[in-house]
Amino acid sequence: KNQVEQSPQSLIILEGKNCTLQCNYTVSPFSNLRWYKQDTGRGPVSLTIMTFSENTKSNGRYTATLDADTKQSSLHITASQLSDSASYICVVSARDNNNDMRFGAGTRLTVKP
Amino acid sequence: GAVVSQHPSWVICKSGTSVKIECRSLDFQATTMFWYRQFPKQSLMLMATSNEGSKATYEQGVEKDKFLINHASLTLSTLTVTSAHPEDSSFYICSAPGSGVSGANVLTFGAGSRLTVL
Numbered sequence: 001k002n003q004v005e006q007s008p009q010s011l012i013i014l015e016g017k018n019c020t021l022q023c024n025y026t027v028s029p030f031s032n033l034r035w036y037k038q039d040t041g042r043g044p045v046s047l048t049i050m051t052f053s054e055n056t057k058s059n060g061r062y063t064a065t066l067d068a069d070t071k072q073s074s075l076h077i078t079a080s081q082l083s084d085s086a087s088y089i090c091v092v093s094a095r096d097n098n099n100d101m102r103f104g105a106g107t108r109l110t111v112k113p
Numbered sequence: 114g115a116v117v118s119q120h121p122s123w124v125i126c127k128s129g130t131s132v133k134i135e136c137r138s139l140d141f142q143a144t145t146m147f148w149y150r151q152f153p154k155q156s157l158m159l160m161a162t163s164n165e166g167s168k169a170t171y172e173q174g175v176e177k178d179k180f181l182i183n184h185a186s187l188t189l190s191t192l193t194v195t196s197a198h199p200e201d202s203s204f205y206i207c208s209a210p211g212s213g214v215s216g217a218n219v220l221t222f223g224a225g226s227r228l229t230v231l
Contacts, residue, residue, distance in 0.1 A: 034220065036222075041204070041225065041227065042224055042225060043117075043119070043206050043208075043222035043223050043224045043225045044157070044206075044222045045222070046219065046220070046221070049219065087156075089156060089157070091220070101159070101220070103156050103157050103158075103159070104156060105155070105156040106156045108154070
């Protein structure tokens with residue numbers, strides 16, 4: 001069973017609207033959680049990285065939250081743009097072994113005009 | 114910031130030939146690099162961990178004789194798909210970790226290499 005679950009699997013929104021993507025994990029002990037954006041046919045690009053003590057981090061129109069107690073994270077996209085259409089991947093690393101990463105299956109976001 | 118360069122970005126080859134994909138860390142050293150495989154509309158799947166100066170560590174189910182990994186320097190890892198077959202057609206991506214803020218690793222990905230085997 002995958003230790004990182006993302007929802008929804010896919011999402012379609014209109015340009016200008018906001019949306020929130022979810023990531024639940026069971027990885028333990030926890031080290032950090034990263035959100036990546038992957039355009040079709042490209043490698044993932046880092047959006048945010050959060051450690052245990054951080055519960056929110058922003059990167060432009062992207063805001064990630066982390067609740068280490070409930071093991072949940074969300075990525076909120078504000079005022080979506082067509083260029084936000086991509087897959088968003090949640091990656092969780094275990095403490096003491098940052099090379100042990102667990103990937104979520106990703107959420108495919110489509111922003112329509 | 115850290116940059117990982119991957120080459121080639123796409124390659125088409127005949128069945129039975131071997132294909133080499135390079136992954137270079139620019140402006141930083143990477144004693145460890147990771148190789149992934151990604152099928153359409155699916156997430157990344159870790160294939161192996163490449164270790165500079167030693168043998169790669171392969172994930173369960175990945176044939177090490179099929180996917181040869183060489184990490185001969187601190188900035189270069191190569192993945193060779195030997196005797197490629199159409200089912201090997203996929204998107205291959207590498208990544209390299211570095212030291213980031215608060216001691217957390219920042220994982221930088223290459224742009225990926227799309228392999229099509231005819």
